[in-house]
Amino acid sequence: MEKKVELKEIINSQREFFKTNATKSVKHRIRMLQRLKEAIKSNEAAILSALYKDLLKSKAEAYMSELAIVYAEINEALKNVKKWSRPKRVKGTIATFPAKNYVYSEPYGVVLIMAPWNYPFNLAISPLIAAIAAGNTAIIKCSKESIYTSKVIKNIINKAFDSNYIFCVDEYIDYDELLNQRYDYIFFTGSQRVGKIVMNAASKNLIPVSLELGGKSPCIIDETANIKLAAKRVLWGKLLNAGQTCVAVDYVLIHSSVKDKFIKYLKKEIKKRYPNALNNDTYPRIINEHHYNRLINLIKTEENIIGGRGDDIVRRLEPTILSNVDFDHEIMKEEIFGPLLPIIEYDDIKKAIRTIKEREKPLACYVFTENEARAKHIIKGVSYGGGCINDVIIQVSNHYMPFGGVGSSGMGSYHGKFGLDTFSHKKSIVWSNTIFDLPLRYAPFNPLKFRMLKKILESFNSKIN
Numbered sequence: 272m273e274k275k276v277e278l279k280e281i282i283n284s285q286r287e288f289f290k291t292n293a294t295k296s297v298k299h300r301i302r303m304l305q306r307l308k309e310a311i312k313s314n315e316a317a318i319l320s321a322l323y324k325d326l327l328k329s330k331a332e333a334y335m336s337e338l339a340i341v342y343a344e345i346n347e348a349l350k351n352v353k354k355w356s357r358p359k360r361v362k363g364t365i366a367t368f369p370a371k372n373y374v375y376s377e378p379y380g381v382v383l384i385m386a387p388w389n390y391p392f393n394l395a396i397s398p399l400i401a402a403i404a405a406g407n408t409a410i411i412k413c414s415k416e417s418i419y420t421s422k423v424i425k426n427i428i429n430k431a432f433d434s435n436y437i438f439c440v441d442e443y444i445d446y447d448e449l450l451n452q453r454y455d456y457i458f459f460t461g462s463q464r465v466g467k468i469v470m471n472a473a474s475k476n477l478i479p480v481s482l483e484l485g486g487k488s489p490c491i492i493d494e495t496a497n498i499k500l501a502a503k504r505v506l507w508g509k510l511l512n513a514g515q516t517c518v519a520v521d522y523v524l525i526h527s528s529v530k531d532k533f534i535k536y537l538k539k540e541i542k543k544r545y546p547n548a549l550n551n552d553t554y555p556r557i558i559n560e561h562h563y564n565r566l567i568n569l570i571k572t573e574e575n576i577i578g579g580r581g582d583d584i585v586r587r588l589e590p591t592i593l594s595n596v597d598f599d600h601e602i603m604k605e606e607i608f609g610p611l612l613p614i615i616e617y618d619d620i621k622k623a624i625r626t627i628k629e630r631e632k633p634l635a636c637y638v639f640t641e642n643e644a645r646a647k648h649i650i651k652g653v654s655y656g657g658g659c660i661n662d663v664i665i666q667v668s669n670h671y672m673p674f675g676g677v678g679s680s681g682m683g684s685y686h687g688k689f690g691l692d693t694f695s696h697k698k699s700i701v702w703s704n705t706i707f708d709l710p711l712r713y714a715p716f717n718p719l720k721f722r723m724l725k726k727i728l729e730s731f732n733s734k735i736n
Contacts, residue, residue: 338393506541594614
């Protein structure tokens with residue numbers, strides 16, 4: 272376990288290294304991204320093994336949801352970091368005429384990245400890629416719940432990099448000890464409860480933060496939807512990582528006329544994909560006993576249950592459909608984070624949308640419909656982090672789009688260039704010249720100057736508008 276004085280010394284050494292401006296060099300950033308990629312490549316087997324030990328993730332699922340996304344992020348950064356980092360010339364105004372105007376991307380400095388246990392590799396390394404690409408130094412804190420993956424990450428990072436540049440602390444480090452330090456930026460992925468603690472700690476030193484949280488993400492299925500495909504895709508997304516995914520469908524809100532048909536197809540999909548889930552080596556388990564028992568207790572609060580069995584030893588929980596839920600049920604009071612799928616039926620889509628809008632803003636929202644106008648109405652009318660029409664979860668795999676929450680589901684976003692922007696301060700620079708100097712801007716002011724200034728500014732503004 273890292274001692275407080277050691278962590279403080281490491282942070283101080285990173286701050287001193289940052290002051291040398293070495294990390295701001297694009298060549299340095301590219302070298303470090305390449306080094307990270309090489310370190311990951313050489314430790315692929317260890318990473319996949321650790322993910323299996325922690326969550327029983329199959330190699331296929333672990334590679335798809337953890338390693339492939341990380342490689343895509345690194346490759347995108349390597350390809351574009353030079354372009355992303357260039358100063359961007361922007362238009363001027365009458366006040367800055369005839370100067371040139373630029374926006375510079377400037378790294379914050381020492382950043383803290385706090386990763387969760389559900390996608391322990393992806394959600395530790397993807398923000399790190401963005402931090403490196405932006406030119407920062409970084410402290411990484413992995414979860415003690417995903418202990419095997421956390422140890423592999425710590426081994427990879429601390430062997431590949433000097434501690435005055437990138438350092439992974441012990442996963443058991445005390446939260447107060449970790450947060451009672453002076454960082455220049457904090458990036459946190461996890462629960463709303465801990466997110467509030469992080470934000471409160473950051474506020475004491477006015478440290479800017481990104482919070483990637485969660486929430487109860489709805490999936491609306493209307494009467495026009497392709498129900499068979501909806502069942503296939505909803506179940507795939509729901510059972511990815513055994514439901515322990517922040518953007519998983521938390522509950523289905525479905526038109527009463529197609530509810531029974533949807534449940535029928537769900538049952539067929541479960542039988543086809545995971546016919547014996549409790550003994551299926553490709554089906555992940557619940558991360559720990561606390562969350563396993565929490566999910567078992569949620570199942571017990573419902574009456575109409577399809578599935579619901581668990582293996583107390585391995586902590587696998589079979590796909591479970593809760594077919595007659597309403598918004599006042601116990602299971603609708605918190606994010607599920609497991610393979611439990613509550614189904615709520617509706618008859619009036621307007622009322623259903625109002626009910627969603629009355630609740631906290633979710634991280635994701637999904638809509639299955641063949642009615643394009645209705646889909647656009649929901650996109651424009653409901654506030655949420657991001658989502659899909661006629662699909663689920665895949666929005667997070669596109670590094671050309673920002674990923675992040677809104678309201679209680681988080682603040683800030685990342686992936687691709689959006690990650691570099693998150694870990695960068697945008698510095699505005701007016702590059703003036705000494706050849707031309709407008710005398711009207713200087714005192715003393717008189718009625719003639721006022722009339723001339725007003726005429727010039729009105730003329731300029733009218734041309735813009």
